[in-house]
Amino acid sequence: MRENKPNNGARVLATGRAHVLGFAFADLRRPYFAELAHEFSQAASKHGCRVFITETEGTAKGEEEVFADARSGLVDGVILHFENRNGAEVAALRGTTPTVFLGEAEPSAEVDHVSMDNVPAAVDAVNHLYSLGRRHIAFLGHEQGILTRTSALRLESYRQALTAHELPLDPRLEISRSEPGSISAETALGAVLDREPAMDAILCRDDLAAIGTLRALRTRNIPVPESIAVIGWDSIGLASSLTPTLTSVAEAENLAATALELLLERINGHEGPARHTTIRHHINKGESTP
Amino acid sequence: MRENKPNNGARVLATGRAHVLGFAFADLRRPYFAELAHEFSQAASKHGCRVFITETEGTAKGEEEVFADARSGLVDGVILHFENRNGAEVAALRGTTPTVFLGEAEPSAEVDHVSMDNVPAAVDAVNHLYSLGRRHIAFLGHEQGILTRTSALRLESYRQALTAHELPLDPRLEISRSEPGSISAETALGAVLDREPAMDAILCRDDLAAIGTLRALRTRNIPVPESIAVIGWDSIGLASSLTPTLTSVAEAENLAATALELLLERINGHEGPARHTTIRHHINKGESTP
Numbered sequence: 001m002r003e004n005k006p007n008n009g010a011r012v013l014a015t016g017r018a019h020v021l022g023f024a025f026a027d028l029r030r031p032y033f034a035e036l037a038h039e040f041s042q043a044a045s046k047h048g049c050r051v052f053i054t055e056t057e058g059t060a061k062g063e064e065e066v067f068a069d070a071r072s073g074l075v076d077g078v079i080l081h082f083e084n085r086n087g088a089e090v091a092a093l094r095g096t097t098p099t100v101f102l103g104e105a106e107p108s109a110e111v112d113h114v115s116m117d118n119v120p121a122a123v124d125a126v127n128h129l130y131s132l133g134r135r136h137i138a139f140l141g142h143e144q145g146i147l148t149r150t151s152a153l154r155l156e157s158y159r160q161a162l163t164a165h166e167l168p169l170d171p172r173l174e175i176s177r178s179e180p181g182s183i184s185a186e187t188a189l190g191a192v193l194d195r196e197p198a199m200d201a202i203l204c205r206d207d208l209a210a211i212g213t214l215r216a217l218r219t220r221n222i223p224v225p226e227s228i229a230v231i232g233w234d235s236i237g238l239a240s241s242l243t244p245t246l247t248s249v250a251e252a253e254n255l256a257a258t259a260l261e262l263l264l265e266r267i268n269g270h271e272g273p274a275r276h277t278t279i280r281h282h283i284n285k286g287e288s289t290p
Numbered sequence: 291m292r293e294n295k296p297n298n299g300a301r302v303l304a305t306g307r308a309h310v311l312g313f314a315f316a317d318l319r320r321p322y323f324a325e326l327a328h329e330f331s332q333a334a335s336k337h338g339c340r341v342f343i344t345e346t347e348g349t350a351k352g353e354e355e356v357f358a359d360a361r362s363g364l365v366d367g368v369i370l371h372f373e374n375r376n377g378a379e380v381a382a383l384r385g386t387t388p389t390v391f392l393g394e395a396e397p398s399a400e401v402d403h404v405s406m407d408n409v410p411a412a413v414d415a416v417n418h419l420y421s422l423g424r425r426h427i428a429f430l431g432h433e434q435g436i437l438t439r440t441s442a443l444r445l446e447s448y449r450q451a452l453t454a455h456e457l458p459l460d461p462r463l464e465i466s467r468s469e470p471g472s473i474s475a476e477t478a479l480g481a482v483l484d485r486e487p488a489m490d491a492i493l494c495r496d497d498l499a500a501i502g503t504l505r506a507l508r509t510r511n512i513p514v515p516e517s518i519a520v521i522g523w524d525s526i527g528l529a530s531s532l533t534p535t536l537t538s539v540a541e542a543e544n545l546a547a548t549a550l551e552l553l554l555e556r557i558n559g560h561e562g563p564a565r566h567t568t569i570r571h572h573i574n575k576g577e578s579t580p
Contacts, residue, residue, distance in 0.1 A: 020364075027328065029527055034324035038317065041345055053343050055331055074310070182531035211531050218533040237319055238528065241472035241501050243508040 020050045021263065022078035024066040025102075026058040030180065030208065031236040033081070039256035040079065047264060049076075058083045063093075070097035077267045079259050083148055087111050098266035100259045104150040112262045113276045114255060118150070121249050121281035122157030123164075125203050125231045128247075128283055130165050132290055134201035134229055137162065138173035138192075141185055141209030151205055154233070158203055172197055177209065185212030193220055200228055207232040207239055210246055214288070230288040244287030252282040310340045311553060312368035314356040315392075316348040320470065320498065321526040323371070329546035330369065337554060339366075348373045353383075360387035367557045369549050373438055377401050388556035390549045394440040402552045403566045404545060408440065411539050411571035412447030413454075415493050415521045418537075418573055420455050422580055424491035424519055427452065428463035428482075431475055431499030441495055444523070448493055462487055467499065475502030483510055490518055497522040497529055500536055504578070520578040534577030542572040 023040050025033045041051045052075050056062030063082050069075045077098030082090060087101055087108025100112045107113040129137050139158045142151035159169055175192050177184040185208065193199075193216060204210040210232030217224050224230055224244055232239060235250035258277055313330050315323045331341045342365050346352030353372050359365045367388030372380060377391055377398025390402045397403040419427050429448045432441035449459055465482050467474040475498065483489075483506060494500040500522030507514050514520055514534055522529060525540035548567055 028318075028324045028331075029321075029328050031319075031321065031324070031528075034318045034321070037343075038319050038345065041318075050344070053327075054340070055328065182528065186531065211528065215531050215533045238321075238472065238501065241476065241505050243505045243533075 017267075018073060018076050019048060020052050020075045021260075022052050022054060022066055022069050022075035023080070024054040024056050024063065024078060025081040026056055026083055027180075028053070028055055031238065032206065032234040035236060036256055039254065040260065043254070043257045043260045047260070049264075056080075056082070060085070067093055067095065067097055071095065077263050079263055086149075087113060098263055100263045100266070102255070102259055104148070104153050106149060107276055108274065110274055112266065112274050114259045114262065114279060115276070116251060116255070116279045117281055118153040119157045119160075121233075122154045122203070123161040124281065124283055125233075125249055126158055126161035126165075128289065129201040129203065129229055129231065130161075130167075132201075132229060135167060136170075136173065136198045137167070137201040137203060138175055138197075138199050139205070140175040140177070140189055140202050140213060141205030142174070142176050144176045144178055154203075154205055173199060177212075180208065182208045182212035182215070185209040186216045187212075189213050189216040190220075193217070193222070202228060202230050204230065204232045207234045207236045207246060207248055209233075210239075210248065210288075211242065214242060214244070214246075224288050225290045229290060231283070232288075235284045239284075239286065242286075242288075247286040247289040248284050249281050250284040252280040255279045307557075308363060308366050309338060310342050310365045311550075312342050312344060312356055312359050312365035313370070314344040314346050314353065314368060315371040316346055316373055317470075318343070318345055321528065322496065322524040325526060326546055329544065330550065333544070333547045333550045337550070339554075346370075346372070350375070357384055357387055361385065367553050369553055376439075377403060388553055390553045390556070392545070392549055394438070394443050396439060397566055398564065400564055402556065402564050404549045404552065404569060405566075406541060406545070406569045407571055408443040409447045409450075411523075412444045412493070413451040414571065414573055415523075415539055416448055416451035416455070418579065419491040419493065419519055419521065420451075420457075422491075422519060425457060426460075426463065426488045427457070427491040427493060428465055428487075428489050429495070430465040430467070430479055430492050430503060431495030432464070432466050434466045434468055444493075444495055463489060467502075470498065472498045472502035472505070475499040476506045477502075479503055479506040480510075483507070483512070492518060492520050494520065494522045497524045497526045497536060497538055499523075500529075500538065500578075501532065504532060504534070504536075514578050515580045519580060521573070522578075525574045529574075529576065532576075532578075537576040537579040538574050539571055540574040542570040545569045 037053050044051050066078050079100045081102040086106035091108045091110040142155050175188050177188040232246045232248035235248040239246035239248050318324050327343050334341050356368050369390045371392040376396035381398045381400040432445050465478050467478040522536045522538035525538040529536035529538050
């Protein structure tokens with residue numbers, strides 16, 4: 001057998017630091033996560049740290065593995081985007097591992113947390129569509145059955161914004177999909193469109209849903225934005241190469257750098273109470289809204 | 291400071307194995323690499339191994355870092371898609387690190403190598419366009435200046451296929467771009483289209499180039515595939531959610547699993563001569579060809 005030189009073992013034993021940070025999320029095939037991982041790696045390298053990416057597949061088992069890496073000394077701390085646990089459950093799992101929780105799960109008093117301002121973002125997106133004269137605004141892309149907290153926050157805020165404009169809530173315009181990708185969004189919207197509902201705008205839960213939406217509309221010769229305006233969420237890189245380019249809710253601040261800063265402080269011994277930081281949004285305008 | 295428990299150090303020292311495999315490539319923001327990393331992680335987990343992803347940014351420095359990880363014992367071996375070095379240079383860099391080289395760089399007699407059959411793939415793609423009656427076939431998306439070997443192989447095979455059909459080579463139909471993304475492809479093609487060349491098909495170097503191509507054509511109201519047929523390369527997940535869906539050159543076999551198998555054999559002590567494995571292609575047909 002080839003001989004490995006286990007200097008890393010010696011280095012970890014000597015310094016107590018791996019200079020590697022864990023970053024865990026569901027699936028690299030979702031462009032939002034791949035792009036976030038890239039940003040996080042770039043930010044970490046400025047601090048002399050590498051990033052160990054773990055795909056949890058959105059499963060509880062995958063999410064537990066991340067903390068095993070910290071306990072074994074492979075990583076000094078973890079940033080994680082969990083789908084199966086709230087902040088309190090993560091607080092129980094992590095032991096003494098420096099941890100920053102990402103995303104919209106219910107926060108904990110014990111774990112640092114960076115989230116996006118989903119509620120004002122969804123309201124802004126609806127307001128934008130309303131200001132364009134749209135009155136039949138659909139929401140597309142939440143899960144069937146139990147909602148992730150991200151979906152729940154965005155959907156609930158969409159409803160509140162409609163109500164604030166005295167628009168009726170129409171359950172037929174809340175269109176769930178069976179899988180996270182673009183194809184299930186296309187299928188779900190297609191089934192609704194074929195019943196010819198009154199609909200002049202769609203707020204999508206994420207850009208993959210918006211990509212499926214654009215295709216469902218295009219294959220039915222429904223012009224975007226003339227007949228139906230579309231807003232995505234995440235502002236992934238490819239959104240500006242679609243036709244039409246996608247109007248999308250974007251982070252106005254660097255989420256990766258913010259989370260990294262909190263994590264490094266914990267690794268360096270900061271013992272204060274949990275910080276909950278909110279990243280502001282902006283609406284990145286493209287051709288899919290007029 | 292929080293106390294890390296450096297059991298990983300102890301574990302590596304005891305067994306000489308990290309059960310972590312390095313996977314290095316240029317940039318996670320390119321969907322082809324993010325999807326390949328996902329497949330590689332899935333395959334590795336079946337062998338009880340994790341994958342440590344490194345983005346080299348296509349720089350020589352980034353490419354050297356990968357072997358430092360192996361020397362320090364962080365990873366047991368590496369699979370790498372290099373852009374700056376050929377196989378002989380990698381052979382010199384790697385020392386005793388078990389290594390599998392991915393992609394089209396000049397192979398070495400010393401390093402295991404998995405590549406795609408680029409030459410027959412490009413010929414097949416051109417033949418497909420020819421069989422549809424297309425006679426003015428462009429190639430789009432290679433680098434300006436020095437070509438990567440991937441681009442060089444695909445472009446040269448495209449030329450050979452044209453010549454085999456007794457079609458003239460037209461330098462105006464070899465359209466390079468300034469950056470790897472979709473936007474530079476859109477810009478490059480747009481500049482050519484605005485001179486109204488005779489062109490009825492485009493073979494793209496990769497799917498990002500094809501996405502930019504579809505947008506350049508759509509914004510000029512040039513119908514795909516009626517006026518210009520388009521073939522991409524890589525068959526990324528989103529290719530089937532574009533409008534039109536993309537015809538694209540795809541791997542017909544699991545490149546990640548093949549590379550993993552070769553690497554695990556080396557980690558387990560296989561000392562034989564370098565293996566050079568070629569992954570077969572197929573043309574994944576979509577709506578962008580008739």
